[in-house]
Amino acid sequence: MSKWEAKEKRMEDIVTAAFEIFLEKGYEGTSMEAIASKAQISKGGLYHHFSSKDEIxxxxxxxxxxxVDNFLRQAAEQDNPVDGLRFYIRHYIGHWMAHQRELSFFFLTLTKAISCPETWPNYRDYYDNLIGTIAGLYEKGVANRQLSSHRTRARATTLVAALDGILADLVMNEKLSEAEVIGDFEDQFIDSILMR
Structure with a gap:
């Protein structure tokens, strides 16, 4: 195993250990020592890779x-922007529904980020890129006369917020069907603005 592969493996071990402990004990109940122990690495070795549990x-x-980042890239690469929008909605919802433990971790991270203003620029950059890419699909659809003219950035922002919002409801509300929710999203965010 090369030095690079060994480092990648160590990072994977740390992420896996941290994921399990954060979900089990929450943010406040997790310590660097517990992550190091679970990852079978010394505490000093852990600090060699990460300076804090926030960073982990x-x-x-x-x-x-x-x-999810790959879904966004693949959606943007679609020749047909309407297909790209459908692709993103379907894969985003489908992925998180198939990975609900990871979704819980995603929400844990967002909750922590909200309380730490120093992390906001990173999240702002991430969401600006996400919203900008989706707005670009809408703009391309309008330019191609596939979609009616509308405020593309506002629609993209609303879509991103609604997708994150529905995930919690899908997990907690067993009466909701993934297929039905996807259909509703496509109807509200695509079909309602399709040129006839």
């Missing part, structure tokens, strides 16, 4: 969110 929390969240 946000790094783990970024790693667990990589599939």
């Amino acid at each position: 929390l946000y790094y783990a969240n970024a790693k667990l969110s990589e599939p």
Whole structure:
């Protein structure tokens, strides 16, 4: 195993350990010592990779969110922007519904981020990119005369907020159907503005 591969493996071990402990004990109940122990690394070794549990929390969240980042990239690469929007909605909801423990971790991270203003610029950059990419799909759809003219940035912002909001409801409300929710999102955020 190369030095780079060994470092990647160590980082994966730390993320996996942190993920489990944060979910089990919450943010306040998690310590660097507990993460180091679970990852089978010395506390000094852990500090070699991460300076704080905040840093681990946000790094783990970024790693667990990589599939969603890939969905966004793939949606933006679609030739047809309407197909790109449908792709993103379906895959975003489907992914988190299939990975509910990771979704719990995502919400834990957001809750922590809200209480730490120093993390806001990172989240703002992330959401600006996300909203900008989706707004770009809407703009392309309007330019192609597939979608009616509308405030694309406002619609993209609302879509992103609604997607994050519905995830909690889907997890807690067993009466909701994933397919029905996806259909409702496509109806409200795509079909309602399709050019006829």
